Amino acid sequence: MSDNEDERLRRALEAAHRGETATPFRALLERRPRRRTMLLAPLAFAGALVAALVFWPHAPPPPPPPIELSSLQLSSRGPLDFLLTMPDDALLAQTPRFDAKGDWP
Amino acid sequence: MKERPALIDRALASELAELHPASFGWALACCGFERQEAEDVLQTAYVKILDGRARFDGRSSLKTWLFAVVRHTAADLRRRRLVASLGLERLFSSLVRATPDEPAVGSDERTRVRAALGRLSRRQREVLDLVFYHDFTVEEAARVMNVSVGSARVHYQRGKERLLEHLR
Numbered sequence: 461m462s463d464n465e466d467e468r469l470r471r472a473l474e475a476a477h478r479g480e481t482a483t484p485f486r487a488l489l490e491r492r493p494r495r496r497t498m499l500l501a502p503l504a505f506a507g508a509l510v511a512a513l514v515f516w517p518h519a520p521p522p523p524p525p526p527i528e529l530s531s532l533q534l535s536s537r538g539p540l541d542f543l544l545t546m547p548d549d550a551l552l553a554q555t556p557r558f559d560a561k562g563d564w565p
Numbered sequence: 566m567k568e569r570p571a572l573i574d575r576a577l578a579s580e581l582a583e584l585h586p587a588s589f590g591w592a593l594a595c596c597g598f599e600r601q602e603a604e605d606v607l608q609t610a611y612v613k614i615l616d617g618r619a620r621f622d623g624r625s626s627l628k629t630w631l632f633a634v635v636r637h638t639a640a641d642l643r644r645r646r647l648v649a650s651l652g653l654e655r656l657f658s659s660l661v662r663a664t665p666d667e668p669a670v671g672s673d674e675r676t677r678v679r680a681a682l683g684r685l686s687r688r689q690r691e692v693l694d695l696v697f698y699h700d701f702t703v704e705e706a707a708r709v710m711n712v713s714v715g716s717a718r719v720h721y722q723r724g725k726e727r728l729l730e731h732l733r
Contacts, residue, residue: 465729466697472732473697476598476678482589485582488608489615 574615581611584628587699591632594694595639598679602642610638625708629701632709636691681731689724692717 483491546552558564581588592603592610610631613619619634621627682690688710695706707717 465725468732469693469725469728470697472678472681472728473694475672475674476682476694477590477593477698478672478675480590480593480598482586483604485585488585488604489611491604491608 578615580627581614581631584631587628588631588635591694591699592635592639594690594698595636597683602639606635606639606642609642610635613638625705629705629708632695632699632701633711636709637711678732681728684731685724685727686720688712688716688720689727692721693724693728696721 556564588607588610589603592607593600596602596606610619614621614631614634621630624630625633682693685693691710692703692706695701695709696703701709703717703721704714706721707714710717710720712720
């Protein structure tokens with residue numbers, strides 16, 4: 461890279477810094493830091509939020525309504541219950557009737 | 566704060582004051598030319614030094630060491646801000662910051678160069694600023710940036726090429 465280009469970069473960097481005036485040394489040392497409090501503010505906010513969530517007095521959940529025993533109805537249906545039902549259940553549940561000739565109606 | 570002889574503090578403070586204009590320019594470069602941020606960084610760095618939390622060990626020039634402290638402080642502030650903020654800090658600062666840090670109007674050339682610098686990597690920007698504005702050698706810049714000389718040379722070379730390209 462040539463000296464010309466180095467010189468060009470030197471001028472460019474000088475231009476980037478052009479017009480900057482340093483805050484006086486003493487004033488800078490004695491000034492109140494601005495950002496430090498700015499940094500702490502979100503932290504404090506987040507901390508307060510977490511604390512509020514953790515220590516928030518939770519109300520106990522309302523007790524469940526009393527159960528009336530008479531209203532309880534138990535039923536169960538097993539997966540193999542169908543094996544207990546027989547074909548023509550209705551026919552077998554009653555006594556067969558025959559007419560006077562002895563035929564099946 | 567540790568008790569230190571007042572004489573040492575005065576001598577150190579006067580050396581810091583002497584280097585202050587250059588340190589201020591460096592702090593600005595480390596903070597993307599954000600004036601308020603640069604002031605925060607520089608103030609924190611000075612307090613660190615005057616408190617004895619950062620000690621000059623004489624292995625380099627005072628200026629090189631001071632610039633390294635400023636750079637480290639700027640990086641630390643950036644990191645803490647990133648961790649602490651989660652977006653909230655930006656919200657807070659936008660609420661508090663009533664006036665811009667610097668007048669928006671600047672010389673065209675300054676705006677153009679700053680924009681071009683903004684397109685480089687942080688390390689490229691830093692090494693170019695140290696070499697071309699603060700007259701450091703690449704070796705001294707490497708010490709400020711806490712990288713090897715080889716690495717600083719690479720950043721320097723690529724930074725130069727890219728900056729020239731963006732300025733074209």
